[in-house]
Each structure stands twice: as structure tokens, then as C-alpha cells.
Amino acid sequence: MNIKDEHAPYRHEGRTRMSHEHWMRRTALLQAVLAMGLALLLCLSTFSARAQTNPDLKALVDHLKFVIPDETALVDPQQLERFVAQYQKRAAAAGLRDIDRQTAYVLVALYTSGKGVERPEFKKVMEHPPASADEFSDAMIGLPQSVYDSGTPLWDNSAYAKGR
Incomplete structure (x- = not known):
């Protein structure tokens, strides 16, 4: 069939x-x-x-190069951009949308190769970050020295430094 x-x-x-x-x-x-x-x-x-072409990232990297020109010049540009992008995302996730507070956040990361932002003292500030740029900057400056001693600056870290 x-x-x-x-x-x-x-x-x-x-x-x-x-x-x-x-x-x-x-x-x-x-x-x-x-x-x-x-x-x-x-x-x-x-x-x-x-x-x-993330304009916010480019603006932040340029701002950091203006704020700490000698230090950022010691870091490989691509490594610097990747590092800043990583911590800019974390800053934005914590509610820091403006470049001034993101700069202060990333500066702590840069001065400690990222270890400072993992410290309990830093995390406590980030639970309720100050809304104004000046207050936030003061809070970052007022962190205990142990936060800044928790890691080496990025430019002294062989994984990120330019070949000298």
C-alpha cells in the first residue's frame, strides 16, 4: 500500500x-x-x-593619567585600560556613576593592585558610599593605612609595569 x-x-x-x-x-x-x-x-x-570605544572608560583613563601622570606612565597602556575597566565596572555596580567618585575608587585599586578594595574597611565605606564627590574622596583618603599597605602599586607590580 x-x-x-x-x-x-x-x-x-x-x-x-x-x-x-x-x-x-x-x-x-x-x-x-x-x-x-x-x-x-x-x-x-x-x-x-x-x-x-567606551567613552566613560576613556574619560576615566584620561582623568587618571592627568591626576597621577608619572605613575600611569609606568604601566603598560593596554594593561592599565583593562585594569581600570575592571574596577570602573565594580565602582558603577556599587552605585558610583560619576567620574570623580569612580576616580577615587580606582585610585585605591591602582595604589594597591586591587587588594585595597577587598579590605573590610573599604567595604564598610562602600556599604553606604558618600553621595558627593568631596565626601567620597575624603572617605577614601581617611581609610586606614592598612588598606593602602595591603598591596603594591600597580606600576610596581611586574604583571602590569612597562618593560623598563
Whole structure:
């Protein structure tokens, strides 16, 4: 008994043809796959472009180079940017959206190769960070010396320093 599947390809005049419904399903699937692929490419290119041209990151790095020019000159530029990006994200996650408070936060990280921001004293300040830039800066300056002694400055850290 030969029962013809209405969705299977059929032969007509010596050629194999697909039913209209079968063809529409295949093209719909192809369109969906293409759309997902394009969406993925768009996401990846947007992420890559943002990572390379993040204006907030560039502004923060430039500001740090202005504030501590001699020290930042001793750090490999790409390493400096990656380090600053990491701690800028942490600062933003803690609610610090302005460049002045982010600068003070990242300065602690730079002066301790990131170890200072892990100290309990620092974390206590970050539980309720001061809203004004001046108060936040004063809080960072007022941290105990043990916070600043917890790690070496980034420019003295061989993993980040420029070849001298």
C-alpha cells in the first residue's frame, strides 16, 4: 500500500518538487536561523565596539593619567585600560556613576593592585558610599593605612609595569 505523505517531496514531470506547505516551513526555518545568526553577529559587534570605544572608560583613563601622570606612565597602556575597566565596572555596580567618585575608587585599586578594595574597611565605606564627590574622596583618603599597605602599586607590580 502506497500512502503519499502530503508534506513530503513529490515527483512531477520527472522532477522532485516539494509541497507548498513543506517549502514554506523550510524557508521559515531558514529565515529564523538567519535572523538569529544576524542578531548574534550584531550583539557581538556591538559588544566589541563598545569595549573598544567606551567613552566613560576613556574619560576615566584620561582623568587618571592627568591626576597621577608619572605613575600611569609606568604601566603598560593596554594593561592599565583593562585594569581600570575592571574596577570602573565594580565602582558603577556599587552605585558610583560619576567620574570623580569612580576616580577615587580606582585610585585605591591602582595604589594597591586591587587588594585595597577587598579590605573590610573599604567595604564598610562602600556599604553606604558618600553621595558627593568631596565626601567620597575624603572617605577614601581617611581609610586606614592598612588598606593602602595591603598591596603594591600597580606600576610596581611586574604583571602590569612597562618593560623598563
